[in-house]
Amino acid sequence: MTGPAGLELTDIHHAYDGTPVVRDFALAVAPGEVVCLLGPSGCGKTTILRLVAGLEPLQRGRIVIAGRVVGTPGRDLPPEARGVGFVFQDMALFPHLDIAGNVGFGLRKTAAGDKRARIDAMLSRVHLDGYVHAWPHQLSGGQQQRVALARALAPSPRAILLDEPFSGLDTRLRSAVRDEALHLLKSDKVTALVVTHDPEEAMFMADRIAVMRAGRIEQVGAPADIYTQPASEFVAEFMGEVNRIDSVVRDVGVPTPFGPLPLNGHAPGTAVHVLIRPEALKVAGAEQGIVAAAPIGALPARVLASRLLGRTSWVHVCLQTDPTHRHDSLGGAEEHSHWHVRVPGQFLPAEGTELRVSLDPRQAFVFPVAAPT
Ligand SMILES: Nc1ncnc2c1ncn2[C@@H]1O[C@H](COP(=O)(O)OP(=O)(O)OP(=O)(O)O)[C@@H](O)[C@H]1O
Ligand SMILES: [Mg+2]
Structure with missing residues (x-):
């Protein structure tokens, strides 16, 4: 069983149009833990995140977030009822909302004064004080990614899902933004599932890494163990x-x-x-x-x-x-x-x-x- 803010995936299988893409998938993320799903293109990483987010109906297995069952076949809670935040690579900021509007998007139920304080606090956390009234198109790629992160974290989600959130950024900016993201996740003790196909990024971000291959987990463990004690030739070659x-x-x-x-x-x-x-x-x-x-x-x-x-x-x-x-x-x-x-x-x-x-x-x-x- 996971604790109050953990994430638990059991016996997940998923097929698109009869073609299986996720098989025998089980993973538990402890409260406050950052776990990276690492694997080559097409191995099913995004599919797992979409299932956890509730963007894809669950075909088999069970998903538990913070002790609450949010998904079983035929009984999927909608995304907004799951209490998860997500940052997807291609999920841009809302262009018709200013930065305050974007960061405050998930705070609809918060009283106006508290909402503004929360927006200011989140922007400060990602070092974008003063950008409250800027528009997304006025921000650099790195700034936009940081706003996306602030938007996802503003409602204090039970868990956060990040799908290759830094891949659109150039090398230097990428390491700066992911460093900031890791500090934010760790200081807020956020339970996080982070997708990447870059082993260095996974080793940088993760408390534990789950290496995926063709819809299955090939090995899960601490980054140092995965790197120095790979369980298979595939893992050894993928890690470096x-x-x-x-x-x-x-x-x-x-x-x-x-x-x-x-x-x-x-x-x-x-x-x-x-x-x-x-x-x-x-x-x-x-x-x-x-x-x-x-x-x-x-x-x-x-x-x-x-x-x-x-x-x-x-x-x-x-x-x-x-x-x-x-x-x-x-x-x-x-x-x-x-x-x-x-x-x-x-x-x-x-x-x-x-x-x-x-x-x-x-x-x-x-x-x-x-x-x-
Ligand atoms: N909506 C869909 N309909 C049909 N097939 C899909 C759909 N989404 C994904 N797939 C297929 O399922 C498999 C897993 O896709 P998924 O997007 O989960 O992989 P991924 O590990 O995230 O890959 P990448 O690193 O390229 O993002 C792929 O073969 C993909 O082509
Ligand atoms: Mg993907």
């Missing part, structure tokens, strides 16, 4: 870039060019994919943080290209596996010479530089190759 090699499990471990990884229950003989995060590759002499786990198997590598990406550097290398030892070092793993390495800070070795690269085995993930369907 990986180097990928094919290998076959042996008695002693899972062979990689750097040496064997622990078996972790994989049966010898199993064909696997080994996914290695670019930051799992440690360049001797380039560490600026502390390498906590002993890296395995330093190998020579030649730099193909290096680029500064801001806070990190991205180095393309060609691993030099010693042909005389190839059998031992690769141990059956397929050779894969082009690797991506992420190094904290600025590290820009010239093309052709010889480096030594080793592997932090904690950031290497092993998954059995899926049987062809």
Whole structure:
């Protein structure tokens, strides 16, 4: 059971014209928790939000908001009776209402004086004091998104639903507005379900992330757990870039060019994919943080290209596996010479530089190759 202001979705299935798009979907958002629905385009994220908002009739399952059943098949409360606020990417401000009119839209039952105070307070919270009588078209995209957020939060909803609310903004503005949004949600302890297809945005916003794939939840958990302990190859690749090699499990471990990884229950003989995060590759002499786990198997590598990406550097290398030892070092793993390495800070070795690269085995993930369907 959820507490006073939680959100609970149970056994949700949904089909459009007979085509199922959401299956076996269950998720509970605790009071004051921010949960991100993360997944590729078309996996059903918006459909889930529309079901919670009451914009789509529920076909199966149950939706509970703040302890009250708001949706079961054939018995859907209308959106305005659910006490949820929403900000959808394409749901613009009302152009015929000024900013006060927009923010006050959900406050129809509030007395005039209180209403004006609430509007002023909300505009102040999103740093738009003084814009009360401005019109939507006079505001920048970022300001409009902040007004939309103020409008959604003004009636103190039991939960708020945000569908890619920042995706129309350019990179810098996006991080500023989502930072502000997170402060607002957290200081008001608002229960929030936020949709995004951007893993970095999800990790920035979420207390927990639910990774979706084809209408189902693939994994749900704290961002750090999803990133460092992905439950599937899909989650590992969706959360961030990986180097990928094919290998076959042996008695002693899972062979990689750097040496064997622990078996972790994989049966010898199993064909696997080994996914290695670019930051799992440690360049001797380039560490600026502390390498906590002993890296395995330093190998020579030649730099193909290096680029500064801001806070990190991205180095393309060609691993030099010693042909005389190839059998031992690769141990059956397929050779894969082009690797991506992420190094904290600025590290820009010239093309052709010889480096030594080793592997932090904690950031290497092993998954059995899926049987062809
Ligand atoms: N009204 C509709 N009628 C028919 N099919 C729909 C309708 N709305 C969505 N779909 C289909 O349902 C699937 C899920 O759509 P949904 O909008 O929930 O995905 P999404 O995860 O939000 O994707 P995106 O990241 O592109 O917004 C898609 O295949 C989509 O084409
Ligand atoms: Mg969508």
